[in-house]
Amino acid sequence: MDESHRQKARRARAGVMAGALRGAALVDLLVSIPVLERDTFVDEMLGIEEPPEIAELPRGSVPYLPCGVDEILATVREAPVRAGDTFVDLGSGLGRVAILAHLFSGAPASGIEIQEPLVRSARARSAELALPDVSFVHADAAGTELDGSVFFLYAPFNGELLRRVLRRVEEVARRRPIVVCAVDLELHDVSWLQPRKTSRVSLTLYDSRPISQP
Ligand SMILES: C[S@@+](CC[C@H](N)C(=O)[O-])C[C@H]1O[C@@H](n2cnc3c(N)ncnc32)[C@H](O)[C@@H]1O
Known part of the structure; x- marks a missing residue:
């Protein structure tokens, strides 16, 4: 993911944690991220890491x-x-x-x-x-x-x-x-x-x- 999207994901994470980013505003933000970067963006925003050993x-x-x-x-x-x-x-x-x-x-x-x-x-x-x-x-x-x-x-x-x-x-x-x-x-x-x-x-x-x- 490029650095500007990484920074945006971090700001989005702060918004989610503060209870300020929800519903339509969150959907609009995700739709504004290029499709190929959207999943990585969400993982950065939610703090989701690699899964442990299966x-x-x-x-x-x-x-x-x-x-x-x-x-x-x-x-x-x-x-x-x-x-x-x-x-x-x-x-x-x-x-x-x-x-x-x-x-x-x-x-x-x-x-x-x-x-x-x-x-x-x-x-x-x-x-x-x-x-x-x-x-x-x-x-x-x-x-x-x-x-x-x-x-x-x-x-x-x-x-x-x-x-x-x-x-x-x-x-x-x-x-x-x-x-x-x-x-x-x-x-x-x-x-x-x-x-x-x-x-x-x-x-x-x-x-x-x-x-x-x-
Ligand atoms: C294809 S993944 C989907 C994960 C999640 N729904 C997502 O989309 O991020 C399937 C998940 O089902 C879990 N699973 C498989 N069998 C299960 C069972 N009998 N009861 C509960 N979870 C199970 C697996 O461990 C795995 O995490």
Whole structure:
């Protein structure tokens, strides 16, 4: 990243920490950064560093790879995520998605992550940035009770593990209408999810259909 953008990212970090840079102002700033520098800019602004060594993961778990800022922006705009929502990133890595979704929308945001070092790092980032409405849980998303109104998945699981996590999300959809957002992942043949058109090929959005109690 060139030096002027690095300085701009540092000023943006100070604005985020002071609670002054949020919502549309933050979106406008990020859109003003050239696309090829945007992800690095965001990492500098949020203080996100290289992930620690990859631990061995259960079958069906995908290792850490951060979702692009433009996909996160499109998710928040198109879901849409609003201040009254509760946003959950399933497989939250270093916390980039949950932190940005909160900063863009004002919604409380949480992440669920199976790798403990990543959870520790994500918690440190949200604490440094003084974001009490962003939290991270160290858990297997398939083995924990979920709650929220907007769920996000950046291709974190596949096969039987994905089916088990979706059953957890379905439990939430039995209690309230939800939106499921998936990047680089299509949720085929899930009877309780109604797909919606989006502006990007990589992003798929689904509204939950009413589900009768068993
Ligand atoms: C492709 S990365 C996405 C990270 C994050 N959502 C982002 O975009 O920055 C997938 C993440 O899911 C996590 N993961 C994989 N299996 C998991 C499970 N069963 N429960 C919770 N997290 C899991 C991985 O450790 C990894 O950090």
